[in-house]
Amino acid sequence: xxxxxxxxxxxxxxYRVDRILEEPNTDTRIVVLARQDDxxxxxxxxxxAAEGNAIKxxxxxxxxxxxxxxDLIKSFAEHLNITIQRVVIADVKSSTYYAMVHVASxxxxxxxxxxxxxxxxxxxxxxxxxYITRDVLKRRSxxxxxxxxxxxxxxxxxxxxxxxT
Amino acid sequence: xxxxxxxxxxxxxxxxxxxxxxxxxEExxxxxxxxxxKSEAGAxxxxxxxxxPPRPMTHDFMKSLLDAYNAKVISVVITxxxxxxxxxxxxxxxxxxxxxxxxxxxxxxxxxxxxNAPVFANDSVITKQSSxxxxxxxxxxxxxxxxxxxx
Numbered sequence: 001x002x003x004x005x006x007x008x009x010x011x012x013x014x015y016r017v018d019r020i021l022e023e024p025n026t027d028t029r030i031v032v033l034a035r036q037d038d039x040x041x042x043x044x045x046x047x048x049a050a051e052g053n054a055i056k057x058x059x060x061x062x063x064x065x066x067x068x069x070x071d072l073i074k075s076f077a078e079h080l081n082i083t084i085q086r087v088v089i090a091d092v093k094s095s096t097y098y099a100m101v102h103v104a105s106x107x108x109x110x111x112x113x114x115x116x117x118x119x120x121x122x123x124x125x126x127x128x129x130x131y132i133t134r135d136v137l138k139r140r141s142x143x144x145x146x147x148x149x150x151x152x153x154x155x156x157x158x159x160x161x162x163x164x165t
Numbered sequence: 166x167x168x169x170x171x172x173x174x175x176x177x178x179x180x181x182x183x184x185x186x187x188x189x190x191e192e193x194x195x196x197x198x199x200x201x202x203k204s205e206a207g208a209x210x211x212x213x214x215x216x217x218p219p220r221p222m223t224h225d226f227m228k229s230l231l232d233a234y235n236a237k238v239i240s241v242v243i244t245x246x247x248x249x250x251x252x253x254x255x256x257x258x259x260x261x262x263x264x265x266x267x268x269x270x271x272x273x274x275x276x277x278x279x280x281n282a283p284v285f286a287n288d289s290v291i292t293k294q295s296s297x298x299x300x301x302x303x304x305x306x307x308x309x310x311x312x313x314x315x316x
Contacts, residue, residue, distance in 0.1 A: 050204030069223045079264045110233040
């Protein structure tokens, strides 16, 4: 299941989904994660439009007439008594973030490789915490993201630099 | 009664700016078109074309979760059609028990293709679709519209 080494507890920092921005020029969405205990510390993750919309539905607690894909994943977990424990943004390679979804059932823990968009979509629906490892935070882009995001929010311009694949 | 269906391919429906998943029974006597969104079509198309994306897509992740606990998708059934919305059921076995989970047909089909599970349709659903209008519509589609997937 896992290609990434398990990070230690103390190396995990909790984040929450702060907002979703639209980037109309490239038809992508930016998921802005904000540190739970310091809202000024943010990490933007670029996702596709459909993935961004799936996160937005959960963020706005929109009830859809039919279960969306991540509602179905949640439903599977509920039927099979699998608990979604936490999701961890555990790695970044070539500007692509990698997430791990930690699950447990009857004491059997598993870690499942996922795209951050799927992990975050599921986390919001199951109310499980989202963590980012210190290592990933250390290796993120060093540009002044807040200023950069503010500019994007006012003008809706920008180039994806961490496009999720 | 239910009939086993093959996922024959995907077509673009320019009138509704949507995609159609075409299911046919084994004798090719019945056809069931299912309108789905772009990303749902993408999830099905990747499976039909055996494309392995660099990162797990949503239904790959879904399968990984089931695989992690040895839960098996036995079959999916397109069960009902109301107000132009299809309903599907996913049948699973897990630790000697059977489970039935409500899903959209697009999710059910995308998962079934990844798990090599059969896709069935309730006969009532197939009958409901046999309207003159639809048959005419499908007749007008060129074989090319089915793409390389229609064998």
